[in-house]
Amino acid sequence: MAELTVTQKPQGLEGEGFFATKLGDVIGLARANSIWPLPFATSCCGIEFMATMGSNYDLARFGMERMSFSPRQADLLMVMGTISKKMGPILRQVYEQMAEPKWVLSVGACACSGGIFDSYSVLQGIDKVIPVDVYVPGCPPRPEQIIDGIMRIQDLVKDESLRRRYTEEYRTLLESYNIS
Numbered sequence: 001m002a003e004l005t006v007t008q009k010p011q012g013l014e015g016e017g018f019f020a021t022k023l024g025d026v027i028g029l030a031r032a033n034s035i036w037p038l039p040f041a042t043s044c045c046g047i048e049f050m051a052t053m054g055s056n057y058d059l060a061r062f063g064m065e066r067m068s069f070s071p072r073q074a075d076l077l078m079v080m081g082t083i084s085k086k087m088g089p090i091l092r093q094v095y096e097q098m099a100e101p102k103w104v105l106s107v108g109a110c111a112c113s114g115g116i117f118d119s120y121s122v123l124q125g126i127d128k129v130i131p132v133d134v135y136v137p138g139c140p141p142r143p144e145q146i147i148d149g150i151m152r153i154q155d156l157v158k159d160e161s162l163r164r165r166y167t168e169e170y171r172t173l174l175e176s177y178n179i180s
């Protein structure tokens, strides 16, 4: 019978009956495979996300079938759709209510750059109001692209230092958005 590999183990020392590795790697592995996303979906890209959640693409394979509609119980903010300027402060409030550590995935041309809506009322990219970790291009991106974006987030989560959120660099990034 073929061996079932659920996920790759981190680098470490291995011998008969023992395996030793860094605490940070174990925490990264656990976090990366149990992400709780908050879907902030405002238009067509949100429909593409629903397909990603469906049985054909099955986002549950990544340990993330539990959507969080409360920012306080979410660690990945997925922004999908056109964000109007009026919506900007609300998006930012949702981001601020999420506890650290948190990550942001911007899905589709509208969320990344305003897309085709180069108009007075549309925010020209959510990174005008909150920091973004991974951008997924496309109008709309296919479910495979959304999954690829999530896997890039998983790479970041897995390798992130436990102390990153306390670094000067991270504080400076938040300060540049006037977030304390």
Ligand code: SF4
Residues within 6 Å of the ligand: 043, 044, 045, 046, 080, 081, 082, 108, 109, 110, 111, 115, 138, 139, 140, 141
């Ligand atoms: S990027 Fe395209 S598909 Fe996605 S919300 Fe904008 S217009 Fe709709």
